Amino acid sequence: MDISKLSLDEKIGQMFICGFHSLVPDDQIRKLIKDYHLGGVIYFRRNIDELEQVASLSSSLQELAADNGDLPLWIAIDQEGGMVARIDHKKMSRIPGNMSLGATDNPEYSYEVSRISAEEMLQLGINMNFAPCLDVNNNPRNPVIGVRSFGENADKVAEHGAAVIRAFQEKGMSAAAKHFPGHGDTSVDSHMGLATVEHDLDRLQQVELKPFIRAIQEDVDVIMTAHVIFPAIETEPIPATLSRSVLNGLLREDLDYKGIIVTDCLEMHAIAKFFGVGEGTVKAVEAGADVVLVSHTLSDQIEAFEALKKAVQSGRISEKTIDLAVERILSLKQKRIASLQTSAKAPVFLERHQKPEVDRLLKEVSLNSVTLVKDQGQLPLETSEPVLVVWPEVRSETQVDEPWTEVVTLGDALSGFMANVEEIRISAEPKQAEIQKVLSAAASCSQVVFATYTAGSSLPEGQRILAEELQKQNHGKLIVASTRNPYDLNDIPAIPAYLCCYENTPYFMESLAAILVGRGQAGGKLPVGLDEPNTVGAS
Structure with a gap:
């Protein structure tokens, strides 16, 4: 891979990873490859149907790049695990999320499940994962990180993150640690606005x-920037993505990072709303970014390409700056060339029952992750008595939440142990009619399990009201199990029994069901602190 053979347009093209909106190569991605010599592609749920389709799509994109005389593409994805997974398919191993792994307090689990994830993604032609998330989630009201973090202990986040990086890269997949210098202690979602971390x-x-220092020691291929302001590092009120003090000064010079710096998506409001995608691109490259991510809109993508080219032609950015970035890009592509050129034409994907070793491991991880935080004599359930399960559903997609296609509810899972299970499914943000429906059904039931679900910064108001009203009904057994953010107990402290699951994926609901009926033991430790003192699952 010889940079001297690349034109300015081709070099600039290598500095972009872009998304598109179809299951096959459409006009948008064809134009970006043909006219702009695109260096990489990012997949979202909109690009995923059957796994065979994804593998075929990856092959088609690589063929388009080759036919255009361009270098192999990075094909990237946000497959973090748990509640952040773009590929949601029953034949894809449902890898636990970071906080689930943090609750096991066993980095070896993080290594083993990440090896499985990398093997499966490489079969799909995906060669870069925007993971692991190395943010230390020490702010319970963080609206965007939450369970995407391994926890609030920086040393443990570093250990788990290093294990994930090692597993990915040993398999030939590039890991991308994010969001540098850290998005954990924020109360603003950078998809929607500008957040600031005020610490010295x-x-x-x-x-x-x-955790990022440890990732650099692990020779992580890529580090992704945060659209977050750090006044202790950058005196100007600009996010890290656009700060030369952060990217060049801190990351390159102070921490001696040699790999690729990629931006988080520049269409996020923290950049697009305050700076514009085109100007944001130029500022990011000036700051030290090697690769710019523009995930969605063709007009924004073209604006970004053209703005960077104009900045070089005008002398605002020297071509030497471009060359240094592209040399790093070519070096990494050369290093990972085997996986970049691997795109299976007819890969074999198996159901989980056909993968006994994987199935056994993921069951073991889930049991050792579910955390019993509090129990005032509510456990176990009486299997001979009826139980009412309340199950909030994700019914609309947001920047941090996506509905699942394969769902095993807690009611489904409990039905494998108990004969008389009634489940009421409500919205994750229930209104009065849904609340009243649950309370009416619960009035005649002595056992109630409420599987709360919070994707944002606090338990949704409707779920809080429902939990408090159920408590007032004074059931013989009332158990709350959080199935995403563990902080729900902070909003409903009077609840007599509380468990944390960190995700509502099938393995975790099956393990939770076994624990609730006394057929399994919760082995997890809280990876974050709760307001409730002296909790039994505390780390």
């Missing part, structure tokens, strides 16, 4: 930066 540099070194 000493504190940042001890907490936020520690």
Whole structure:
């Protein structure tokens, strides 16, 4: 891969990863490859149907790049595991999310499940994963990180993150640690606005930066930037993505990082709303970014390409800056060339029962992750008595939440152990009619299990009201199990029994059901602190 053979347009093209909106190569992605010599592609749910289709799509995209005389593409995805997984298919192993793994307190689990994930994604022609998330989630009201973090202990986040990076890269897949210098202690979602981390540099070194320092020691291929302001590092009120003090000064010079720096998506409001995608692209490259991510809109993507080219032609950015970035890009592509050129034409994908070793491991991880936080004599359930299960559903897609196609509810899972299970499914943000329906059904039931679900910064108001009203009904057994963010107990502290599952995926609901009826033991430890003191699952 010889940079001297590339034109300016081709070099700039290598500095972009872009998304598109179809299951096959459409006009958008064809134009970006043909006219702009695109360096990489990112997949979202909109690009995923059957797994064979994904493998075929990857092959087609690589063939388009080759036919255009371009280098192999990075084909990237946000397959973090748990509640953040773009590929939701029954034949894809449902890898636990970071906080689930953090609750096991066993980095070996993080390594083993990440090896499985990398093997399966490489079969799909995916060669870069925007993971692991190395943010230290020490703010319970963080609206966007939450269970995407391994927890609030920086040393443990570093250990788990290093295990994931090692597993991915040993298999030939590029890992991308994110979101540098740390998005954990924020109360603003950078998809929607600008967040600030006010801590001084000493504190940042001890907490936020520690997992990234470890990732650099693991020779992580890629680090993704955060659209977050860090006044201790950058005096101007600009996010890290656009800060030369953060990217060049701190990451390149102070931490001696040699790999690729990629931006988070520049269409996020923290950049697009305040700076514009085109100007944001130029500022990011000036700051030290090697690769720019523009995930969605063709007009924004073209604006970004043209803005960067104009900046070089005008002398605002030197071609030497471009060359240094592209040399790093070519070096990594050369290093990972085997996986970049691997795109299985007819890969074999199996149901989980056909993968006994994987199935056994994921069951073991889930049991050792589910955390019993509090029990005032509510456990176990009486299997001979009826039980009412309340199950909030994700019914609309947001920037941090996506409905699942394969769902095993807690009611489904409990029905494998108990004969008389009634389940009422409600919205994740229930209105009064749904609340009243549950309360009416619960009035004659002595056992109620409420599987709360929070994707944002606090338990939705309707779920909080429902939990409090169920408590007032004074059931013989009332159990709450959080099935995403573990902080729900902070909003409903009077609940007599509380467990944390960190995700509502099938393995975790099956393990939770076994624990509720006394057929399994919750082995997890809380990876974050709750307001409730002296909790039994505390780390």
